[in-house]
Amino acid sequence: MTARPARTPAPPVVDVVAASLRDELAAARARRGIDGGAVRVLDVGGGSGAWAVPLAEQGCEVTVVDSSANALAVLRSRARDAGVAAAVHALQADVDALATVTDGLHADLVLGHGLLEYVDDPAAAVRSLAAATAPGGLLSLLVAGRYAAVLARVVSGRVGDARRMLSDPAGRWGPADQLLRRLDTAELTALVDAEESLTLERVQGHRVLADLIPEAMADAGTPADVAALEELASTTPPLRDLASRIHVLARRV
Template sequence: MYPTRPRSALRTAVVWEVVRAALEKRVAELDQPVLDVVDTGGGTGNFAVPVTSLGHRVTVVDPSPDALFALERRAAEAGVTDLVRAVQGDTQTLPDLVAPGTVDAVLCHGVLEVVDDPAEALGSLAGTLRRGGFVSLLAANRNGAVLARALGGHFDDARAVLGATDGRWGPSDPMPRRFTGDELDRLAAGAGLRVESVHGVRVFADLVPGVLVDTEPGALDALLKLEEAAAGQPAFHAVATQLHLLATLG
């Protein structure tokens, strides 16, 4: 099961499969069927609700009351209200919202790009984990942005991203921050986490014209399979729009 509709699955399928497998592994390690999961910045429940469909308890921490309202409605429609807890907050307030060492898994998708201090934020997330728990970390890839801007004819932007410490092309860039794989590795290590796997996300999906996927019979499934096949190969990480790290607390 993918946590989104088929077209959007191009952007989420790789991450979902890694998370699902990691949850199954954690269940087997602990020999207990229900895990405690925190989804920081989880918004409307794009991942949280599918995780509850596996039987796990999920606390979604998000600063937007509107997103949390949508989450509660979505959870009600899915019949998993008893497994979802919606809490308004962010990584800075997380220590006051979730007790240390009480969580089996943390989902941190698209969060480090927007926080004031990525190292502090990831440290707060790691602090909620039980020993052996994991963080699913998804972040914008600087190198992928270089390729995307260049292919779009924005050559000055592409060159700016290459040299910018924050991976932005300038004031008009809507993304507050991007990372390289090495930077994410260092952030994980600084939070006491051990990186178990790295996957490239949206290696081809953002580069292939949408008309090809939407009009060619079978193209969507074929592209999805290609994304899944390339995601784990390091050679393709440099061109992915996002990087996904699975890291455990040793």
């Protein structure tokens, strides 16, 4: 059998959201001081732990609130496998009941990643997330971007869906769309601006260009080149606004 030529590995994907969260953990540790205990994270709609488990591995005490019992079961098993079960607390509840189930928790870092697309009232959800953030703490919101979804439909030949997503106020392609909404940058920042207790700190696109680099292109650039490009594109409109997910960071005053 002839050996296949080795494929050039794809450049590593640069995750500007994870990088921002790492920076914030360092700042939160500094705020807490040596004897201040672990950084407290609240991950609402945290699902099976894609963000929660890595944060626990970085030494955080993480509470995950999610309405799905199945997702929380996967989270528990993932946390066990990663050896961080003691640092991950799973609570089954809707974001509407956040204050009740978290019993007055004020977290250093609150995540609402992939949540606002599903809730009945995104403004009320942002209000609950802000209320659960400690003064000086950070709220991180990551939401499906409307324009990336339009482009994705066009390149897969679903032009009708693309037109409906662009004209529908909620960015949906129809009643069977699983998401209740997709947001653009202005809509997401308006939700933060409406909350008096929050100050908008950063707006960026999650995975703007790095994923577009063809896998087999040996001269696509060094990982450092790709990282530098992605970092720049993530905060440069209009590229930023075309990212598949829009990310905002807001400080609780």
